[in-house]
Amino acid sequence: MPMETSFNGKHLLMRLSDTPGGAGDERLIAEVLEEELSPFVDSIEIDAVGNAVLFKQGLGAQLHPRIMLAAHMDEISLIVMKIDQGGFLRVAQIGGFDPRTLLGQEVIVHGKRRIKGVIGSKPPHLSSAEERKQTVPLTELFVDVGLPEQRVRELIVVGDRMTIDRHPVELLGGRISGKAMDNRASVAAVAICLEQLHKLRAISDVYAVGTVQEEIGSIGAQTAAFRLQPDLAIAIDVCHGETPGVADDLVQQIGKGPVITFGPHIHPKIFERLKQVAITNRIPYQIEVSQGATWTDADPIQITQAGVPTGLISIPLRYMHTAVETLSFDDVQNAGILLASFIADIDQAFVEDLICY
Amino acid sequence: MKELISKLNAAPSGPGQEDRIREMIQELVTPYVTEVSTDVLGNLIAVKKPKTAGDGKTIMLVTHMDEPGVVVVDKDEQGWLRVEPLGNLKASDMIGARVVFGRTGIKGVIGVESHVEDKDIAFRHLFVDVGCAAEHKVQGVAIGDVATWSGPFEDLDDDIIVGHALDARAACAVLIEALKAAKSTHTIIAVFTAQHQVGSRGAKVAAYRIKPDLAIAVDVTPAGDTPKAEHISVELGKGPAIKALDGNVVVAPTLVRKIAAIAEKHGIAYQIEVAPKAKSEAGTTLISGEGVPTCGVSIGARYIGTPSCMVSLSDVTNTLTLIVGALTDGAIL
Numbered sequence: 001m002p003m004e005t006s007f008n009g010k011h012l013l014m015r016l017s018d019t020p021g022g023a024g025d026e027r028l029i030a031e032v033l034e035e036e037l038s039p040f041v042d043s044i045e046i047d048a049v050g051n052a053v054l055f056k057q058g059l060g061a062q063l064h065p066r067i068m069l070a071a072h073m074d075e076i077s078l079i080v081m082k083i084d085q086g087g088f089l090r091v092a093q094i095g096g097f098d099p100r101t102l103l104g105q106e107v108i109v110h111g112k113r114r115i116k117g118v119i120g121s122k123p124p125h126l127s128s129a130e131e132r133k134q135t136v137p138l139t140e141l142f143v144d145v146g147l148p149e150q151r152v153r154e155l156i157v158v159g160d161r162m163t164i165d166r167h168p169v170e171l172l173g174g175r176i177s178g179k180a181m182d183n184r185a186s187v188a189a190v191a192i193c194l195e196q197l198h199k200l201r202a203i204s205d206v207y208a209v210g211t212v213q214e215e216i217g218s219i220g221a222q223t224a225a226f227r228l229q230p231d232l233a234i235a236i237d238v239c240h241g242e243t244p245g246v247a248d249d250l251v252q253q254i255g256k257g258p259v260i261t262f263g264p265h266i267h268p269k270i271f272e273r274l275k276q277v278a279i280t281n282r283i284p285y286q287i288e289v290s291q292g293a294t295w296t297d298a299d300p301i302q303i304t305q306a307g308v309p310t311g312l313i314s315i316p317l318r319y320m321h322t323a324v325e326t327l328s329f330d331d332v333q334n335a336g337i338l339l340a341s342f343i344a345d346i347d348q349a350f351v352e353d354l355i356c357y
Numbered sequence: 358m359k360e361l362i363s364k365l366n367a368a369p370s371g372p373g374q375e376d377r378i379r380e381m382i383q384e385l386v387t388p389y390v391t392e393v394s395t396d397v398l399g400n401l402i403a404v405k406k407p408k409t410a411g412d413g414k415t416i417m418l419v420t421h422m423d424e425p426g427v428v429v430v431d432k433d434e435q436g437w438l439r440v441e442p443l444g445n446l447k448a449s450d451m452i453g454a455r456v457v458f459g460r461t462g463i464k465g466v467i468g469v470e471s472h473v474e475d476k477d478i479a480f481r482h483l484f485v486d487v488g489c490a491a492e493h494k495v496q497g498v499a500i501g502d503v504a505t506w507s508g509p510f511e512d513l514d515d516d517i518i519v520g521h522a523l524d525a526r527a528a529c530a531v532l533i534e535a536l537k538a539a540k541s542t543h544t545i546i547a548v549f550t551a552q553h554q555v556g557s558r559g560a561k562v563a564a565y566r567i568k569p570d571l572a573i574a575v576d577v578t579p580a581g582d583t584p585k586a587e588h589i590s591v592e593l594g595k596g597p598a599i600k601a602l603d604g605n606v607v608v609a610p611t612l613v614r615k616i617a618a619i620a621e622k623h624g625i626a627y628q629i630e631v632a633p634k635a636k637s638e639a640g641t642t643l644i645s646g647e648g649v650p651t652c653g654v655s656i657g658a659r660y661i662g663t664p665s666c667m668v669s670l671s672d673v674t675n676t677l678t679l680i681v682g683a684l685t686d687g688a689i690l
């Protein structure tokens with residue numbers, strides 16, 4: 001009998017969004033997964049580069065197809081580059097912030113202890129007319145933690161990480177806004193999938209991987225795929241939701257279901273099966289066509305070792321790479337259900353057929 | 358140490374043509390290692406096994422042998438050699454440079470077409486002049502030959518040294534001395550890589566082959582202690598820079614702290630490297646195969662990518678002490 005748990009996907013997403021985990025320092029996210037998902041999986045391990053691999057064994061004595069899910073755990077973050085005179089911190093970014101959106105943000109500096117800071121720059125009154133017209137580049141920004149330089153140097157060293165300090169909020173209409181929804185939304189979707197799988201009869205072995213360092217080049221996904229050599233892999237990431245001023249063909253609808261990607265980096269049979277499973281199970285879905293690179297973990301996974309048949313599911317969100325990434329929780333929930341239904345639908349004949357493109 | 362770096366600096370070896378430096382290093386390390394070999398990319402791999410049975414763990418040290426250079430792409434009837442860069446070089450920095458072809462030892466200087474504005478100078482405007490009247494010399498140069506800077510090694514005082522190939526021959530010197538000095542229960546494999554300047558290609562295959570339990574990348578990193586430099590905190594003479602981030606890797610904070618603890622234990626002053634624009638071999642090592650836990654220790658350097666790369670000798674020797682400390686300290690694995 002599955003043990004009774006208080007699993008709640010939305011609470012998990014809020015908790016994951018709140019938890020700091022920049023690229024290269026994802027262990028706190030892995031800890032949350034261990035805490036919340038242990039009842040649903042057979043084992044959890046952290047590999048050589050920090051990926052969290054949650055393993056759930058398939059049912060039955062026959063050959064189990066081996067499925068890898070990849071959702072990156074890391075969020076874009078900052079790192080202390082230099083402690084300037086007066087104790088102001090100069091920063092470099094780990095992953096691609098838009099410096100326009102950093103100004104005025106609150107951050108947490110992960111020094112000897114967690115220290116609050118704010119991101120400042122020269123005030124408009126003291127800037128030239130020319131300077132006011134321009135975006136403040138990252139090199140001109142600094143973090144002010146309020147302490148005198150001497151004390152700053154005692155508590156913070158060059159190389160300490162910073163993450164945005166922003167608690168997620170529930171907006172009306174089932175929307176959630178917060179930092180790091182890219183890609184904790186997908187991590188939550190994978191968690192929902194594992195919880196759902198507990199109730200389904202799936203014969204596949206599932207390796208659900210919380211990957212590391214996606215934001216700086218999908219590092220964890222490629223080493224995990226290399227080690228696991230799955231029969232097929234599904235990457236889960238976020239995509240752009242409809243936003244004023246952005247052409248319709250570049251974005252997906254928020255709240256209209258998870259997005260299934262088709263394109264050269266995607267195995268057509270996996271795309272087709274995901275779509276069929278969504279239709280059969282009446283799960284809303286949208287389709288996105290990529291012309292090549294998807295800029296997700298799917299890209300390197302596909303060309304690992306002798307090649308891995310790979311699919312991609314995305315959750316649409318607005319304001320990507322800002323502190324107010326906004327999405328619909330329904331899309332997260334449906335992405336999890338779609339993943340679980342897909343996995344339950346897979347048999348050995350399907351994965352053997354994938355070898356023939 | 359100074360003599361060793363000076364010697365290493367003098368071996369002209371551009372990317373893909375590392376033969377001269379490889380032969381030199383092979384000769385230097387042979388007395389201290391169990392075995393030494395060259396792989397298909399031209400990496401030199403030196404293995405030092407523990408005296409007794411050991412613990413079965415392997416630490417890989419990695420640095421690159423190659424220096425940036427220019428490759429001959431065309432040679433006209435008068436003997437002017439047209440070149441393209443191998444590595445991150447600026448065309449305008451090359452004007453008037455003295456170069457030497459590693460394969461033949463032929464020397465030359467780099468000239469520029471005079472009709473081009475300074476700001477527009479590209480490699481297609483440059484040519485190598487090997488003394489064009491000397492017909493036999495030009496005949497000795499083949500399309501595909503690589504030339505590197507030929508300036509001398511100099512010491513400005515007891516501590517500050519300058520050389521065109523200190524990136525990363527200063528680090529090569531550290532690895533050579535570390536092989537000599539380290540008495541470890543782990544197997545130590547020092548990899549002197551080929552083709553770093555064209556994308557850290559050597560490090561990737563070496564890490565794949567070796568599958569170490571830990572890799573330590575040793576290299577130079579840009580210092581930020583010159584007038585109006587970027588916000589980089591590394592300074593010359595302030596000790597080894599423990600890598601937290603560079604252009605292709607972020608190092609796990611737990612690993613950074615482990616190395617820092619070893620420095621503290623050995624009384625070595627250290628700095629932390631945050632160099633978003635620098636490329637190292639740590640990134641390619643990390644993603645090799647199933648993934649290799651990777652950290653890095655760097656030597657602060659001014660004027661990287663010019664014929665006058667400058668480092669502090671005390672930083673080099675302290676980097677050596679730190680590396681030897683890391684190799685002998687069980688806590689690193």
